[in-house]
Amino acid sequence: MSTLTCRGVSAGHTPGRPCVRDVDIDIAAGEVVALLGPNGAGKTTLLTALAGLLPHRTGQVHLGGDPLPAARARRAAKRGLVLVPDDRALFCGLTTEQNLTLVARRKADIARILDYFPALRTRLTVKAGQLSGGEQQMLAIGRALVTRPRALLIDELSMGLAPAVARAILPTIKQVAVQEEIAVLLVEQHIELALSAADRAMVLVHGRIALSSPAEELRADPSRIENAYLGGHSEEGAA
Known part of the structure; x- marks a missing residue:
């Protein structure tokens, strides 16, 4: 059973103009999912909407099967959904x-x-x-x-860090997820580092999930990520 689930979530800072559209996510306890994508794809917007800091216009977020009300960050945190922002x-x-x-x-x-x-x-x-x-x-x-927390959202873990420093921290994220049974959603620009610590990865492009796949498969064939970044054929839901 998934610990963190969202269905059909759309969100944005401008009413009527969502920059994240119809996103579905399922993350199990002990699982690390990397959220990749070019600058401006909507990754931070998605995390802030999941954490209740920004209202999602459509869709529903569930934690442990229970719905979380939109734009109620304090309530989400009390139930165990915690965001580590990029600052x-x-x-x-x-x-x-x-x-x-x-x-x-x-x-x-x-x-x-x-x-x-x-x-x-x-x-x-x-x-x-x-x-x-x-x-x-x-x-x-x-x-x-x-x-x-039951679910941990981390925005841009390696921002401002040397790759060697980020590489030293990331294994701990996986260790924590497994030992404490936390669902982790990790936004990261450094693709290689993210895939080294993640179980699965998703690529967000223009506010939509363009690719979802086991991290091991994407490490073996990085061209799939490149194609997704460049707007290639969507592989959403791929196993």
Whole structure:
């Protein structure tokens, strides 16, 4: 059974002009799905609509089989759907530990996050604004994980990071998804990195899913992604 499901979701910032159209998604617990696509395809718009920060004009989002009301971000978060935005949304004037403590119910929750991101152990007293880009991304993801989400949306994980740094973080995303049974939807521009950590990948082009396939198959034949980016024949629903 899918943990995160959306059916026929259309969304956009301008009424009557959706930039995301009729999107269907199913992500199971423990599964990582990479959402790829060119700039302007609507990836961030889709994530913000799923998270309730933007109303979807049509369609329905379900978490664990229960419908989530449109444009109710706080309610979605309470039910376990959490977004890590591309700007990371950290409290830069607070320390690493304080950023985690704001959402942690127990010290054990923070200890759990540090097990996933041990590089943060020596940075607990450092203000978030003074962390490196990689450390900030670890903290942003860790803060989201403190709440024990059922579904995690990550927007542009590698933005501003060296490929080697992103490559070091991505395996942890898969580890977390499996160990904590979280459905993960990952928006990523670096295709090779995304496919290395994902179970499946979808390509969003002009607001529609142009391709959906197991990541392993796309690694073996990257021309399918190139064709989708260039507006080739849609393979939506391909297994």
